[in-house]
Amino acid sequence: NAGVTQTPKFQVLKTGQSMTLQCAQDMNHEYMSWYRQDPGMGLRLIHYSVGAGITDQGEVPNGYNVSRSTTEDFPLRLLSAAPSQTSVYFCASRRNRQGRDSPLHFGNGTRLTVT
Amino acid sequence: DQQVKQNSPSLSVQEGRISILNCDYTNSMFDYFLWYKKYPAEGPTFLISISSIKDKNEDGRFTVFLNKSAKHLSLHIVPSQPGDSAVYFCAASSGGNTDKLIFGTGTRLQVFP
Numbered sequence: 001n002a003g004v005t006q007t008p009k010f011q012v013l014k015t016g017q018s019m020t021l022q023c024a025q026d027m028n029h030e031y032m033s034w035y036r037q038d039p040g041m042g043l044r045l046i047h048y049s050v051g052a053g054i055t056d057q058g059e060v061p062n063g064y065n066v067s068r069s070t071t072e073d074f075p076l077r078l079l080s081a082a083p084s085q086t087s088v089y090f091c092a093s094r095r096n097r098q099g100r101d102s103p104l105h106f107g108n109g110t111r112l113t114v115t
Numbered sequence: 116d117q118q119v120k121q122n123s124p125s126l127s128v129q130e131g132r133i134s135i136l137n138c139d140y141t142n143s144m145f146d147y148f149l150w151y152k153k154y155p156a157e158g159p160t161f162l163i164s165i166s167s168i169k170d171k172n173e174d175g176r177f178t179v180f181l182n183k184s185a186k187h188l189s190l191h192i193v194p195s196q197p198g199d200s201a202v203y204f205c206a207a208s209s210g211g212n213t214d215k216l217i218f219g220t221g222t223r224l225q226v227f228p
Binding site: 004033035040041042043044045048058059090092097098099100101103104105106107108109 | 117119121124147149151156157158159160161164166204206208210214215216217218219220221
């Protein structure tokens with residue numbers, strides 16, 4: 001199993017550009033989520049999904065869109081990139097909606113720089 | 116407003132000694148806590164968890180202690196090994212239908228020979 005796969009690994013954008021960060025999992029996990037990691041801020045939840053067709057906002061959702069048309073894929077869209085969105089982005093999934101005894105599995109991250 | 120706090124950004128410990136990483140939380144609704152370990156250029160990986168109905172959970176060299184009255188948890192690593200050098204995140208959730216996981220800011224542990 002590949003687990004959670006994120007593409008691309010690195011990306012540089014200019015302010016105002018849009019792009020999509022891809023995330024796919026092959027474990028048939030119900031729950032998927034996006035986090036961003038910034039120095040001194042830890043991991044902050046952007047958006048999450050408890051199943052295909054269901055998404056909701058996390059702690060820092062502004063400037064990002066998500067959709068979940070299939071169980072496997074959970075892309076994160078930056079509508080108009082800003083320098084404040086320079087960060088490392090992690091996609092994570094877990095088997096169940098409930099996190100008890102169902103820990104998150106993380107991808108290896110996408111490092112995004114917005115100039 | 117940081118609901119999960121790790122006040123020590125870094126910790127340096129000699130190989131073979133005990134490493135103690137601390138975490139405080141403010142939300143009294145949190146009832147499930149986890150620790151993740153992260154190596155550079157990799158995603159975090161799950162280490163150990165504890166439910167609020169317990170005050171201790173052990174897994175090999177790793178033990179997590181929970182003090183609900185103080186809203187404090189700690190991760191003990193005994194004995195520490197150089198391969199334990201990583202960033203450690205604590206995380207908490209309050210259950211419910213979506214059970215969102217809220218992470219702390221992380222502590223960088225360095226284990227030296």
